[in-house]
Amino acid sequence: QVQLVESGGGAAQAGGSLRLSCAASGRAFSNYAMGWFRQAPGKEREFVAAISWTGGIRNYADSVEGRFTISRDNAKNTVALQMNSLKPEDTAVYYCAARLFATAQTIREYDYWGQGTQVTVSS
16 A cells, blocks of 8 residues: 655746645555646546656656656655746646656556645736
């Protein structure tokens, strides 16, 4: 079992930045690929970014490419999502997720999920 807890959400102005963090506990964190997803009101949950268990592979949704950066610190059992140049359409609940080894971009491929953290971007 892996437990995930997100933090760092909040409110920001368009063009601003926020940094989300996800703390993991349980089984060996370094064996897990980590992903960030988001769900806006009335919309389906969508992929944002993912990082492989070694950190060597990173994937991004087209909508955040060049603005968001995913990173991990296996010594601290954390994964972060640095969000720059925020837009109102980035407003959503952001979820951290984990799966063994390789990255993935679909919800069903992830085994463990956090409770989510709200990000609100105003124009």
